[in-house]
Amino acid sequence: MARLKTGTRLKSAVCNTQVMIVAAPDADVDLACGGQPMIDAAATPPAGAVISPDAAKGTVLGKRYVNADGKLELLCIKPGEGSLSVAGEALVLKEAKPLPSSD
């Protein structure tokens, strides 16, 4: 459980997934990937942790993930086998409305 800061990079403790925090609520967030709490990108994963089978749908590079109220938004910067959740609730893919290229 931690307060998340926009721009921070986190990684999964159990797969290759890495995310960047795009938006975060002003409250503690229980963010997990593959069923295990996500850790700082530079931290060493705990030994023996494995992906929970019910959180193994995978993450997709370059996609945005949001929670139900939209206050938490993550960008997947490295894909992996685990899936993202907050307090047990799975995060969902955010569909982007394409903008015309301006540069």
Place this chain on the structure above:
Amino acid sequence: MNLMMLLEMAVSGFGERVAVQNVGAALRYDELFAAAGAAAAGIEASGCAHVAVLDENSLAVPVGLFASAWAGKPFVPLNYRLTDSELEALAARIAPSLLVTSSERAGALAGLPGTTVVTREAFLAGGAAAGDAPAREPNWPMDPDAIAILLFTSGTTGAPKAAVIRHKHLVSYIFGSVEFGAAGDDDAALVSVPPYHIAAMAAIASSVYSGRRLVQLPSFSAEAWIETARREHVTHAFVVPTMLGRIVDVLDQRSEAAPARLRALSYGGGKMPLPVIERAMKLFPTADFTNAYGLTETSSTIAILGPDDHRAAASADEPAVRRRLTSVGRPLPSVEVEIRDPSGQSVEPGGSGEICVRGEQVSGEYLGRGSLVDRDGWFPTRDAGFLDEDGYLFLEGRIDDVIVRGGENLSPGEIEEVLLAHDAVADCAVVGIPDEEWGEAVAAMIVLRAGRTATADELQRWVRGRLRSSRMPQRIEFRDELPYNETGKLLRRRVKADLTGAS
């Protein structure tokens, strides 16, 4: 947060695609990443505080941008048209620096104090100072507030100011406006604005994140642009208005078809004369047109008039919709725009005032002068304009260019638009000139279309028939062309000086 994240993601998503291409040379995404890592080692070993690039569009520009981000140093693209003494003054402000330049210029610049000069070739070989660099861990700093880019303004008066673009600004702009890996296999974007223009920096970042092939035009000429677009099968391009004007002139003169693959043409960086965009839409009948409005201080685009808006406006009967062809469209979803009166109060749709903008990409900061962003996050752009009922933004010129005639504020843009609607007028600029009776008087400089004539009296009557009499130019002069700088910005001070001197 660091610009390098964009390149890192590109490498894992499509590392073997061509990232950037320049005449005969090219780098794939994985090669661009390796080149940035090697050059970053050289930057660190040089002990510099800034990395400057004084060059045309060359591979050293994207490599320098990402290598600087990797090494945690601000990247400073310098204007290669600056005189030696101007360059010396800028070099002093960013010392100690590593300065990357062409081999032709490296010798003459070698003596600059606090400046380590390397040639483009040596820099690209990763040999700036460190020799052969091993493959590097992705160990760039993640401080979102670190400075990514410093861009010196053209500085028509006084010393040039350095606009500060932090990593969080440019990365937020990309995240807010570009879908990762959205480019098709054949997508290629032609960059022809010089590296010291914010649009060139944004083009690199956008192209990398979307997975396009970035085709560099070393320096702009209409002939080279057309030839490169054809040869390299370019699909997307951004141009400033003066560039588009020259491109349509050359295509017209040669009675040639537009480059066939080009399907998206975006423009911005100055006021696009309506005749130019109308001719361009005829010459590029299958291209999607996008008008992008932004400032250096906002990390490029904040509002866009997209292809659908162009088509809807061009085919509409309703005047309010037709008029949108002269708007800059609607704000990006990640940006808020508000129009404020001189007391700072928000203005209703339709009302003119200062364009203020808020969003993660907004920097609003000059080095050593602090941020102009207020405590609620709003940046006053000094551009005047208004929003229509549907949120389309219309520009009315710089606030500092507003003409104050007898206590009444007049927008040059409003008068210019009316003059440009006259058949014989190709281009025009309206400025205030000193006047004993009114404080300032309205004056216009006119460029006529080839083979057309119109007298000052006729144009005065034209304006008087469409606007209140206070807007009628008291003085009208004709010239062969208006003074623009090389990136298409109208030099109003020179128009003013010319018209004042002529009176």
